[in-house]
Amino acid sequence: ISDYFTFLAPIDLQGRGRRFTAYFNKLCDFFDKMIENRLAATTGEGRTNQDILDVLLQLSREDNSKLTRRTIKSFLLDSFIAGSETSSTTLEWAMAELLRRPELMKRAREEIITVVGFEREIEESDISKLPLLQAILKETLRLHPPVPLLLPHKAEVSTEINGYLVPKNTQVLVNVWAIGRDEQVWEKPDCFMPERFMEAGSSIDFRGQHFELIPFGSGRRICPGLPLGVRMVQLMLASLIQSFEWSLPDGMKPQDLNLNEQFGITLNLASPLKALAIPVRKM
Numbered sequence: 428i429s430d431y432f433t434f435l436a437p438i439d440l441q442g443r444g445r446r447f448t449a450y451f452n453k454l455c456d457f458f459d460k461m462i463e464n465r466l467a468a469t470t471g472e473g474r475t476n477q478d479i480l481d482v483l484l485q486l487s488r489e490d491n492s493k494l495t496r497r498t499i500k501s502f503l504l505d506s507f508i509a510g511s512e513t514s515s516t517t518l519e520w521a522m523a524e525l526l527r528r529p530e531l532m533k534r535a536r537e538e539i540i541t542v543v544g545f546e547r548e549i550e551e552s553d554i555s556k557l558p559l560l561q562a563i564l565k566e567t568l569r570l571h572p573p574v575p576l577l578l579p580h581k582a583e584v585s586t587e588i589n590g591y592l593v594p595k596n597t598q599v600l601v602n603v604w605a606i607g608r609d610e611q612v613w614e615k616p617d618c619f620m621p622e623r624f625m626e627a628g629s630s631i632d633f634r635g636q637h638f639e640l641i642p643f644g645s646g647r648r649i650c651p652g653l654p655l656g657v658r659m660v661q662l663m664l665a666s667l668i669q670s671f672e673w674s675l676p677d678g679m680k681p682q683d684l685n686l687n688e689q690f691g692i693t694l695n696l697a698s699p700l701k702a703l704a705i706p707v708r709k710m
């Protein structure tokens with residue numbers, strides 16, 4: 428409500444401001460503890476496998492550093508909020524689509540077993556040899572972009588696009604969900620067909636240069652977590668497919684799987700996915 432009637436914002440009619448503040452404070456306390464533990468445990472430089480927190484703390488100790496504890500916590504907060512549900516939602520949609528097309532799940536698994544086998548864990552370097560897996564991620568992000576309207580953008584100057592005037596200061600929402608389902612752009616847009624990205628001549632990618640597929644946005648505000656997000660989701664999906672035989676519970680048929688959407692922070696499955704996993708690989 429406050430977005431449309433901004434004068435009501437201070438009253439926080441829906442209590443969202445209060446709820447957000449409480450959650451943000453909880454997360455900040457969590458980061459505080461994490462930072463305290465890290466400072467107490469080691470100086471960071473001594474660790475062989477430094478993570479981003481080590482690097483940030485190291486930078487904050489440098490002379491004239493402007494990196495305060497508060498800045499570090501804000502950075503972590505941004506990354507956690509922007510990076511966790513987007514990645515988990517993408518993974519859940521990919522698994523749901525594969526459970527709905529068991530023959531595709533079988534092909535994805537055959538690809539992984541041929542390249543990696545059962546014996547060892549999948550590594551990042553294997554992913555480039557798994558074209559079907561990569562196509563599955565692209566198709567998942569086309570049909571189910573976790574951030575369907577991107578983040579709100581604002582026109583810095585008045586601009587004309589396709590004969591339409593976008594006045595300065597207009598808030599612009601880009602509907603990537605609709606672009607992904609536009610039948611003038613995509614053949615059978617409602618079907619989950621990763622094969623479309625494997626056809627000869629298809630070079631479509633989600634890195635911001637092909638405007639028919641921009642689940643991470645494009646240009647200067649493109650998602651800075653794209654490389655990490657893509658790596659994580661591909662690795663998690665490949666590991667799940669490699670390590671387990673998957674089926675639906677209670678004799679449910681693949682075509683009965685409910686893929687209705689629900690909009691929260693990201694675009695989720697309305698009913699969380701339930702699946703049975705039988706381990707096939709020694710952990």
Ligand code: HEM
Pocket residue numbers: 505506507509510511513514517573574577578579642643644645647648649650651652653655656657660
């Ligand atoms: C599959 C995973 C992900 C998807 C689909 C995704 C998608 C997006 C989208 C659509 C935007 C807005 C871009 C725009 O408005 O033009 C965005 C922004 C952002 N993302 Fe991601 N993201 C993912 C993972 C991550 C990860 C892993 C991180 C960090 C750890 C991250 C950090 C951010 C941040 C900080 C912003 C805001 C950038 C800004 O305001 O300029 N994202 N992401």
